[in-house]
Structures are given as C-alpha cells and as structure tokens.
Amino acid sequence: MSPNKKVPESTISRLFAYLRELGQLIETGKSTISSSELGQRLNRSDAQVRKDLGYFGTFGVSGAGYDTRELKKALGKILGKDKVWKVCVVGTGHLGSALLAYSGFSKLGLKITAAFDTDIRKISKNLEGVTIQAIDELRTAIPRKNISIALLAVPAHEAQGVTDELVKAGIKCIMNFAPAALNVPEGIKVKNIDLSRELETLSYFLVNSD
Amino acid sequence: MSPNKKVPESTISRLFAYLRELGQLIETGKSTISSSELGQRLNRSDAQVRKDLGYFGTFGVSGAGYDTRELKKALGKILGKDKVWKVCVVGTGHLGSALLAYSGFSKLGLKITAAFDTDIRKISKNLEGVTIQAIDELRTAIPRKNISIALLAVPAHEAQGVTDELVKAGIKCIMNFAPAALNVPEGIKVKNIDLSRELETLSYFLVNSD
DNA sequence: AAATGTGAATTATTTCACAGCC
C-alpha cells in the first residue's frame, strides 16, 4: 500500500506532527484516538488527518478510531524513523556551529558525522566531538562515511560551488540555509530554509494588517 | 493597485527573493531585467514572476522588461522594507541566544529590543547588548517598547502559555520555533519554523528514493 | 452511534498562451 498517487510534501510534514503527537498521547496512556481529536490537537481538520493517512493505507477502525501504538509504529516505518541517516555540516560559522551543538539530532534519527569548512584556521579543530575538515576532503569523506544529508551553512556566494562538490561526492539531500537558489541534478533533494526570508515576510503582514 | 485579490503567501515569499536579487543586479550595474531572466536566476518561470508582480500593479515595460531600480523601490515599499519593526526574543536557550547573536536583523528591517526568560538565574544578565527580563515583565514591556514581533524559542510545553501572554501584551506576529501548534485569536500572525520536522522530512525522501 | 475511507466538489496555485504595447 505504498503511495501510488503522488503524496504532497505538506502531507509528509504533517505525518511527522501526527507521529510526535502520538508519542505524547501514548505517554499519557491514551490507547485510541479519532481523526477529529488528533486533528484538533494540531489545528487540523479531521478530514485532513484521514486524507493524509489514506495515502499510505488504512490504519483505523470504523467507529473506534486509531490505535495509538499501532499508528505510531506504522508512521515510523513509513517515514523512515526506524533508520539512522548520517549527516555532515558544511560551513562552521555561526549557524553551522549552532547546528553542531544541537543535541536533538539523534532523536530525529540523524547522526552528525563530519564537518567541513574553507577557513584554514578552523581545520582540524574539534567542535562538539567532530573534527573540522577542509572542503576538498568532502569529495572522499562523504562516500567513505556513507553520509547522505548535508546541512549547508555557508555564505550565499559559496553555496552553489559547494553544492556542486556535494553532488559529485554523491550526497542525496541538501538542507540549504543560505539565501540562494541552488541548482542540482534530478534525484537530489534540496530543502531550503531561508530564515531571513521568513522573518521578512512578517513585515509584510504588519504593513498590511491595519 | 493594492491587493484586491488575496495574495498567496508563497507569492510574498518570492517577492522578497526578487527584491534581494534586484539588489545584487543593481550592484553589478544592470539597469533592466526581463521576467524570464529574473526567474531563471531564482529557478522560477517567467510567468510566475509576472503573475507575482501582477498582484500589486504593473511595473514593467513591454518589450523592455523591468527597471531594476524602480522595481526594487516599489517592492521595498510593498513589502514594508522601508520600516523598522521591533522584535523580542522569548527564551534564551541555545536557539534564543543564537538569534540574539545574529547580526543580520537590521538589514532585514528588524531590531531586537528585548529578551525574556523564565530562568531566574538568567534575569538581568546582558546578552548581545540586551538585558534579559523575567517573563512576567513581558506584559508591560511589549506595549511600552512598541514591540510587534516575538521570536518564540521556548520548550514546546511552555509555548502555548507564553503565547497567551504575548497575545495579551498585544503582540502582532509570532515566529514560533517550538514544535507545537499554537492557538491564537484572529488577526495575529503565527509563522511556524519547525526545524526538526524539516530535517525529518529528509529521511522520508531517503527512504523513498531508491 | 461513532468514526473511517474516499470519491466529488471546492478552493488555491501554477502554468499556458496570446493580445497588445514598446
């Protein structure tokens, strides 16, 4: 019952929210939940919850709802939470360092395994248990360590160049924190997190809210 | 020619990208640009660029394209970049501190004016030029300092409680970094930045990409 | 009775395509 129809990215994102909520529900001893209650907790409609789940199969019981434990297990499987993916951080400036210091990765099924920087002075320094390597080593280190995700935290003008290197090294996913539009070949996933832009959009709301 | 039709949020977000690109184009001495070239630089179609701009008026010249300087000025006005908005940070843990340390806010038209935390040991400490205040002071400090944006970087279980306080204090926008669904009254803008979830979604891609 | 699963309807967003202007 894998997705035969294309699944919207927003659905995937919500499934992770459901998964997290289910974890909490289980902790509080709840063994069953309806789509409407689960939706309510996350400010979503019951229909949306059911539709989202419907992309992947049938998990509920008519009249009763969903078994929290079962659904959590099923979602975990679907979303790849039963695996651990290796991650590297590229760029160890302000943001890169903050990412390296973030302790929540293991709970997300991610493991930071390498860090790269162009700044010669930083190389071989140890940051949060990871030794910073030169960017040129990325090409060999990524396949050797079997890293599939790169967190790209370099300045905008370096982003495309580094991306090309990452692609050559065989990276599968890039989470791009630089305010730059990256070009990558088919089959490589780029997720853009442009915090500045998100912040800026608030000012539009403020201008147009009176 | 203000938005008579509802403008998609995605359009607003792209307009900021256009604005930024225009800044760079002007620096390189480009005085005119077509929708297709601007789009190309940002991996967007020419039609999308024109449609986005079309929500707010007509800025181009048939056959010639857009005057970079004029368009930049017009977009800046539309998007509220000619104003400065005051911001507070709530929660001065790992992420909150990183936000306080981020130096790019002024370029975004934002000014960090206050910081709040529940941890008594942190109160009255100075962080990046801002004195940390107790959460209870938020209620009076926000209206007094005319703060309209809150960056919410508290643990998930505190998020709703703090949000209620922020709302009472008259905040207009909340950028929520906690993995929690916030309830706010009509007219208040919440922007959710759930970095964990974004990271998690990559693992779904990896599971389903072979 | 309660709640699922799902086609159909609705709404939102993007792309197409072309008349009109410079």
Place this chain on the structure above:
DNA sequence: GGCTGTGAAATAATTCACATTT
C-alpha cells in the same frame, strides 16, 4: 521582435459529504 499583463486552462491541495464498517 521582444516582453509584459492577464484571462483561461491545468494542476494541486483541501474540504465536503456520505456510504460503509464496527
């Protein structure tokens, strides 16, 4: 000829509504 502005068409996402199951 090149390029804008914009209705119309296509595509995507969400919501509705209801037949069906327990």
